[in-house]
Amino acid sequence: MKYFGLIWAGLWRKRARTLFTMASIVVAFLLFGLLQGLNTGFNTVITNLNVDRLYVSAKTNMTDGLPIAYAARIRNVPGVRAVSHWTYFGGYYQNAKNAIPAFATDAEPLFKVYREMKIKPEYLEAMQKTRTGALVGSELAKKYGWKVGDRVPIGTSIWTTKQGSSTWMFDIVGIFDTSSYGGGFPSFYLNQDYFKENSAFGGNIVHYYLVGISDPHQATSISKQIDAMFENSTYETRTQTESALAQMQLKQIGDINFIVNAIVGAVLFTLLFLTANTMMQSVRERTPELAVLKTLGFSDTKVLALVLIEALALCVFAAAIGLLLATLVFNSGALKVIFGNFTMPLIVLAMGSGVALILALVSGLPPAWRARQLNIVDALAGR
Amino acid sequence: MTPVVSLRNVAKSYLRGKQQVEVLHGVDLDIARGEFLALMGPSGSGKTTMLNLIAGLDQPTSGEVHVAGERIDRLSRAALSTWRSQHIGFVFQFYNLLPVLTAEANVEVPLLLTNLSRSERRKRVETALQLVGLSDRGKHKPNELSGGQQQRVAIARALVADPTLLVCDEPTGDLDRRSAEEIMNLLQALNRTQGKTIVMVTHDPKAAEYSSRELHLDKGRLVDEAARRAA
Numbered sequence: 001m002k003y004f005g006l007i008w009a010g011l012w013r014k015r016a017r018t019l020f021t022m023a024s025i026v027v028a029f030l031l032f033g034l035l036q037g038l039n040t041g042f043n044t045v046i047t048n049l050n051v052d053r054l055y056v057s058a059k060t061n062m063t064d065g066l067p068i069a070y071a072a073r074i075r076n077v078p079g080v081r082a083v084s085h086w087t088y089f090g091g092y093y094q095n096a097k098n099a100i101p102a103f104a105t106d107a108e109p110l111f112k113v114y115r116e117m118k119i120k121p122e123y124l125e126a127m128q129k130t131r132t133g134a135l136v137g138s139e140l141a142k143k144y145g146w147k148v149g150d151r152v153p154i155g156t157s158i159w160t161t162k163q164g165s166s167t168w169m170f171d172i173v174g175i176f177d178t179s180s181y182g183g184g185f186p187s188f189y190l191n192q193d194y195f196k197e198n199s200a201f202g203g204n205i206v207h208y209y210l211v212g213i214s215d216p217h218q219a220t221s222i223s224k225q226i227d228a229m230f231e232n233s234t235y236e237t238r239t240q241t242e243s244a245l246a247q248m249q250l251k252q253i254g255d256i257n258f259i260v261n262a263i264v265g266a267v268l269f270t271l272l273f274l275t276a277n278t279m280m281q282s283v284r285e286r287t288p289e290l291a292v293l294k295t296l297g298f299s300d301t302k303v304l305a306l307v308l309i310e311a312l313a314l315c316v317f318a319a320a321i322g323l324l325l326a327t328l329v330f331n332s333g334a335l336k337v338i339f340g341n342f343t344m345p346l347i348v349l350a351m352g353s354g355v356a357l358i359l360a361l362v363s364g365l366p367p368a369w370r371a372r373q374l375n376i377v378d379a380l381a382g383r
Numbered sequence: 384m385t386p387v388v389s390l391r392n393v394a395k396s397y398l399r400g401k402q403q404v405e406v407l408h409g410v411d412l413d414i415a416r417g418e419f420l421a422l423m424g425p426s427g428s429g430k431t432t433m434l435n436l437i438a439g440l441d442q443p444t445s446g447e448v449h450v451a452g453e454r455i456d457r458l459s460r461a462a463l464s465t466w467r468s469q470h471i472g473f474v475f476q477f478y479n480l481l482p483v484l485t486a487e488a489n490v491e492v493p494l495l496l497t498n499l500s501r502s503e504r505r506k507r508v509e510t511a512l513q514l515v516g517l518s519d520r521g522k523h524k525p526n527e528l529s530g531g532q533q534q535r536v537a538i539a540r541a542l543v544a545d546p547t548l549l550v551c552d553e554p555t556g557d558l559d560r561r562s563a564e565e566i567m568n569l570l571q572a573l574n575r576t577q578g579k580t581i582v583m584v585t586h587d588p589k590a591a592e593y594s595s596r597e598l599h600l601d602k603g604r605l606v607d608e609a610a611r612r613a614a
């Protein structure tokens with residue numbers, strides 16, 4: 001601690017240079033925090049997805065759909081406790097830019113499959129009684145100021161009504177809590193029966209069967225049983241767990257892990273040279289001063305330690321600011337749309353601290369070693 | 384009385400490129416405790432090399448160097464560092480203060496290597512600055528001080544750990560006449576009132592006049608004083 005003044009003074013010897021280097025490290029670790037946070041976020045979301053839910057879609061492509069009649073057969077498979085379904089409606093509100101994640105479904109079993117989604121029983125009852133009813137997620141309702149009893153027009157670019165309109169009218173009969181999911185989760189449900197009756201075409205198909213099972217350990221065998229049941233039929237199925245489905249969907253937008261690691265790796269690699277160069281320059285400029293310290297009795301090891309601690313202070317302090325900013329962004333709710341109530345994972349902060357330490361050691365060691373090896377007589381003579 | 388510095392048959396050579404340069408040739412020298420020795424001689428005569436050997440900054444090629452009861456030519460680099468911190472106070476021609484530290488902090492640097500508490504260190508720094516007449520300049524950084532004041536801070540830094548030997552390399556070489564006189568008066572007072580043993584390298588005969596003994600080096604050999612005067 002008694003050397004703090006010496007280290008601090010050395011660090012701020014060239015104020016502008018130190019500030020610019022610090023700014024680079026802050027930005028790099030902000031990026032690190034955000035990207036690794038996103039990456040870990042995706043992985044955590046996938047890991048936390050329920051394993052007692054299966055998704056059945058057409059083997060060829062989800063958009064090909066499956067016959068609505070499959071529901072009863074799937075429900076009869078041993079170990080299945082509830083079956084519902086989704087048909088992608090592709091809605092928007094007022095303007096195509098205001099996309100609404102709307103799906104046609106059978107609401108009552110849907111909330112048995114998604115047990116963590118909370119809804120009042122009277123809303124479910126109202127949904128069953130109201131053909132044009134719609135259940136809306138709390139976030140979506142809040143966004144557009146909708147409340148129970150409102151009648152809302154929802155446009156769709158896929159399904160025209162039998163009257164030839166692309167706008168469907170719905171009566172909001174209930175609002176359910178979506179806090180356990182991100183905003184991207186389907187949060188507007190219409191009755192499958194109404195969809196079937198009112199759609200000009202395709203009302204008999206569903207895109208996904210959502211299957212709740214009693215024992216998660218049986219997921220693989222139940223999946224196999226369902227797929228075997230429809231093998232060699234016109235509509236063969238592919239059954240996946242929720243996490244497998246999510247991973248597959250993420251793969252469609254690229255290998256997030258690879259992209260994140262490549263970007264973060266490139267940034268840190270560049271940063272390594274930047275910091276090493278700053279430290280090297282700083283040590284080179286201070287050669288006579290370091291020689292003076294040695295003349296006064298500072299050992300080679302002590303001088304090495306002083307330079308190394310200086311690099312550590314620079315990297316760790318700046319990295320801490322970067323990670324703090326990343327945490328603030330994460331926890332501010334800016335990413336709530338993707339992750340729901342997800343906050344910056346501690347593992348990312350721990351990883352960031354580790355990377356900052358390694359960065360400091362790798363970039364600080366060459367100049368520190370140079371300082372250690374300094375010959376007093378030569379350094380004082382300017383050789 | 385045992386001399387505080389004793390050089391026996393000390394030789395020093397350097398390798399400059401492929402050429403071996405002999406700087407000191409079998410020098411013998413004793414310096415008594417409380418002496419103020421001025422080492423003089425032309426450039427390249429080996430004065431600074433000899434000073435570096437006495438201060439433990441360099442090792443001789445051959446011969447023995449005894450300082451403060453220790454044979455320092457046999458010490459390792461690490462042991463020499465510790466030894467220097469305990470026995471040597473060094474004053475440079477260009478002051479060599481750390482520019483980012485205040486005068487107080489500069490003076491405190493050698494004390495960071497001791498086990499003294501913060502308050503004890505502060506007390507010693509105050510005393511040292513008082514001794515060189517700069518107690519009111521403690522908070523100033525080197526670039527806010529004149530050359531003479533910076534050299535006084537450097538002397539305070541050299542004194543603060545109460546070393547056995549004060550080693551000065553051209554302490555007035557970068558100063559105007561008036562400041563040089565002030566510094567030499569200060570060094571003389573330290574020698575006379577505090578009993579500090581001082582070894583000083585200088586080109587300046589006026590500075591040498593403040594010492595209690597003058598020695599001349601020429602081409603790496605100590606010149607016989609009588610012969611020099613006769614010449």
